[in-house]
Amino acid sequence: MSAGRKCIVTGGAGFIGSALVRHLLRRGETVHTVDSLSYAGRMENLVDVQDSPRHRLHRLDIQDRKSLHELVLDIEPDAIFHLAAETHVDRSIDGPAAFVQTNIVGTFNLLEAAREVARSSADFRFVHVSTDEVFGALGATGRFTETSPYRPNSPYAASKAAADHLARAWHETFDLPVLVTNCSNNYGPRQFPEKLIPLTIANALEGKPIRIYGDGLQVRDWLYVEDHVRGLVRVCDQGKPGATYNIGGNCERPNRDVVHTVLERLARHVGVEVESLRRLVTYVEDRPGHDRRYAIDTTHIERELGWVAETSFEDGMDATVAWYCDHPEWRRSVLGDYDGGRLGTSR
Numbered sequence: 001m002s003a004g005r006k007c008i009v010t011g012g013a014g015f016i017g018s019a020l021v022r023h024l025l026r027r028g029e030t031v032h033t034v035d036s037l038s039y040a041g042r043m044e045n046l047v048d049v050q051d052s053p054r055h056r057l058h059r060l061d062i063q064d065r066k067s068l069h070e071l072v073l074d075i076e077p078d079a080i081f082h083l084a085a086e087t088h089v090d091r092s093i094d095g096p097a098a099f100v101q102t103n104i105v106g107t108f109n110l111l112e113a114a115r116e117v118a119r120s121s122a123d124f125r126f127v128h129v130s131t132d133e134v135f136g137a138l139g140a141t142g143r144f145t146e147t148s149p150y151r152p153n154s155p156y157a158a159s160k161a162a163a164d165h166l167a168r169a170w171h172e173t174f175d176l177p178v179l180v181t182n183c184s185n186n187y188g189p190r191q192f193p194e195k196l197i198p199l200t201i202a203n204a205l206e207g208k209p210i211r212i213y214g215d216g217l218q219v220r221d222w223l224y225v226e227d228h229v230r231g232l233v234r235v236c237d238q239g240k241p242g243a244t245y246n247i248g249g250n251c252e253r254p255n256r257d258v259v260h261t262v263l264e265r266l267a268r269h270v271g272v273e274v275e276s277l278r279r280l281v282t283y284v285e286d287r288p289g290h291d292r293r294y295a296i297d298t299t300h301i302e303r304e305l306g307w308v309a310e311t312s313f314e315d316g317m318d319a320t321v322a323w324y325c326d327h328p329e330w331r332r333s334v335l336g337d338y339d340g341g342r343l344g345t346s347r
Contacts, residue, residue, distance in 0.1 A: 248296025
C-alpha cells in the first residue's frame, strides 16, 4: 500500500484503532474512521487529528448493514483495516450477546460491503485484526503459530474466532483479498482502563485496590501498540492475500509481574515509595475460564515481511505510565464510564 491511498479504519476511535489512524496519517494516507463511539471508542482518542484535512470520522455501528454498505461504496477505499470489536473478556462473560452481534454479524456486514469495492480495484486489501485468544491456552512451553488450532475458551475469543473464519471463507469463496492478523496483548497510551495495565495505573493513582486474579501467574505476551500498528501496515503493504500473520512482542510476563512493574514505574514517575502502592494489591477469585498462558511465534512475519517488535517492555511501560500520568483529563473523562469495579464474575 503506497502513501496517499484512502483507508477505512473500523474501530478507529478505540485504543489500537486510534494509534493506527495516527500512523496512517503520518504516512500521508487519507483515513476514514468508522466507529460507533461506544464506551471504549472515544472522541478523546482522536482529538489530535480532528482538524486534519485527511481524516474524517463517521459515527456508525457496523451492525447497521445498510448504512455501512452505503458508506463503503461512497468512500471506495483502497484498504480496510477492521478493528471494530467488543474486546474485553470479562464483559463477554457478563453479556455475550453484544460480542456475537458486533464481532460476528458486524464482520459479516463489512466483508459483504468490501466485496463490492474489491470488484473494481485489483489493489484493494482487507486487513482483519484478531487476537491470540482464538487459539485457547498454551502449556508451559511452545508458542502459537499461524497454523495452531482454534480452541477459544471465552465468549469473546469464540466471537473473534468466528469472525476469523468468516474472513478466511470470504477469501476462499469470493476471492476477497483478505489478510488476517492475530496479535498478542497490546498496551500503551489511550487504552480503556478496564484492561490490566491502565486499570492498575488508574487505581494506583486513586489509591484504590489493585486486583490480581487467582495467583497472578497467568502469562501473556505483551506488544506495544505502536509496534502493532506498524505490523498491520506492513501486512497491508506486503502481505499475501489469504495469509495469516501473527504479531507479537516476544515479551512474556506473568500478570503479577506486570502489575509490579507498573507500580515500580509509577512510583518513580510520581515520586512516591513503591511500597505504598504495593499495599494496594489484592488477590481475588480467578476469572471463569481464565487461560493460563499465551505466547505468539512471530517467525512468519519476521521472515516474510521483515517486521519485528522494536519497543522493549521496559521502554514501552515507561512511555505508557508517563502518558497516563500526564493526561489526567483523559483519565477523568474516560473513567466517567467505568468505576474500576470488577467485571466477568457471572457463571
